[in-house]
Amino acid sequence: MQVPLLVTDFLRRSADLYPGKTAVVDGNNRFTYAQFQRRANRLSNALLDLGLCKGDRICYLGPNSHHFLESFYGTAQIGAVLVPLNYRLVPSDHEYMLNHAGVKAVLVDWEYTAMVDTIRPSLPGVEHWIAAQEGDAAPEGWLAWEPWIATASDSTPPPVDLDENDLVSINYTSGTTARPKGVMLTHRNCYVNAYGMIAHLRFCHDDVELWTLPMFHCNGWGGVYALTGMGGTHVVLRAIDAASIYDLIEHEGVTLACMAPTVLSAILQYEHRDRHQLRTRPRFIVAGAPPPVAFIERLEEELGWEFLQIYGLTETAPLLTVAAPDYATDKNDYARRSRAGVAALGVEIVLLDDDDNQVPRDNETVGEICARSNVVFKGYWEQPEETAKAIRNGYFHTGDLGVWDSVGNVHIVDRKKDVIISGGENISSPEIEDALYRHPAVLECAVIGVPHEKWGETPLALVVLRNGESVTEQQLIDFCRDNLAHFKCPTRVEIIDELPRTATGKLQKFRLRERYWSGQRRVN
Ligand code: AMP
Secondary structure, three states, X not given: OOOOOOOHHHHHHHHHHOOOOEEEEEOOEEEEHHHHHHHXXXXXXXXXXXXXXXOOEEEEEOOOOHHHHHHHHHHHXXXXXXXXXXXXXXXXXXXHHHHHHOEEEEEEEHXXXXXXXXXXXXXXXXXEEEEEOOOXXXXXXXXXXXXXXXXXXXXXXXXXOOOOOOEEEEEEEOOOOOOOEEEEEEHHHHHHHHHHHHHHHOOOOOOEEEEOOOOOOHHHHHHHHHHHHHOOXXXXXXXXXXXHHHHHHHHHOOOEEEEOHHHHHHHHHOOOHHHOOOOOOOEEEEEOOOOOHHHHHHHHHOXXXXXXXXXXXXXXXXXXXXXXXXXXXXXXXXXXXHHEEEEOOOEEEEEEOOOOOEOOOOOOOOEEEEEEEOOOOOEEOOOHHHHHHHEEOOEEEEEEXXXXXXXXXXXXXEEOOOEEEEOOXXXXXXXXXHHHHOOOOEEEEEEEEEEEOOOEEEEEEEEEEOOOOOOOHHHHHHHXXXXXXXXXXXXXXXXXXXXXXXXXXXXXXXXXHHXXXXXXXXXX
């Protein structure tokens, strides 16, 4: 008889097998697997007591914490859908996503409750406001997490009739459109992804994972399920800095960490490495953007730590390809290991040309990376037309461009979609352009990603002014800062006379990019 693949199995299994083992370390808080399960149960029962049930959307907004981890299971155990939000966004972004997803209850880290209060009047659908914090006192209008769950039962919540194709989360992603899209992930998507991560990244019960990647990010939550399922230890870090990372590697015996290339850079530049007595040699999984080749070389040769690279998207829960030093990849060929990977188990990758024909494995013909797999999402929340654009002829179209080598590695070479990846965060060019168009002096503008030593890419805005108007570049940057999250703002603005267009008026961004990338491929 078949049983549905439900992510709630992961915590239940480890609580059963390893009840006394440390599951979560968050500052001074340490919880065993039995405690983690009981806290998640209390959260589930407290949510049921508020009247929330299967299918209801519940958001978590805040940095990584034990409360965030508990929310993954506390919501899933009652069949509710978790909507993790990026706390670096501005209130108007949150307002849009909370209303778009029809969120009924918000679980908000104490540092962000005041920010959410500023948009409260515009959130008519939200019925419950819970502050995630340690103490008993919550800000006015908020339920304090700890006393709230303390009154709820810690027993397994009543069974819910759940199918593996039911939603477990809606994750908003900045993509090709000015507004973020809600990626619907099912229990099956996340379960199968966790299996892929366990197989390829070797998650096991001895692992101690340091969380530097935010859990609202797809590479983050994939790891939440995989590590919990294997009974490993989650070490949560609120503010990311190299000294704390080294401290935790030393004191908690970290064996695994998943990070964006910028965090890897901070780790490599840290001057006081020799102050730490490290007894483990962690595996470092880099995801979200291509890391500089020199980083990998230093990581492996100077520190003796293992580097693994994965590629995937929010829409694929996320794992699509993995680069490990195996038969297909020469261990010392760092250039290849930073850019290429083989399809993960259970993932079929094809590279398609503009007519949807597969390109040959010749190391040079570029095609769009497309995938078929159980990890491919159910669709965009309430945007069937966007879903139809992304999933065509049975394949999910990633918007990334790649070439095949002869031994089955996909090399990512560029992006077809209008997305800038800066420090591992996706930034939508149309969103910045929309913000700039609101400035009265701006006639036309185009935003492109240009190379940046620290962030990989950074947004550059090319702006044509209205006749007779004058504005400085800095004023335009400041204007964006008033309207967009900081990480999305252009770091440079150039005023130009006109934008290059085709005869039919279509903007030719590739011509703008040429100047800055001087012929090199964007992801090379
Ligand atoms: P997100 O949905 O926010 O995780 O962003 C997914 C996008 O990040 C992909 O479509 C790629 O453009 C980029 N990406 C993810 N992983 C990698 C990687 N290992 N190398 C290069 N680009 C990556």
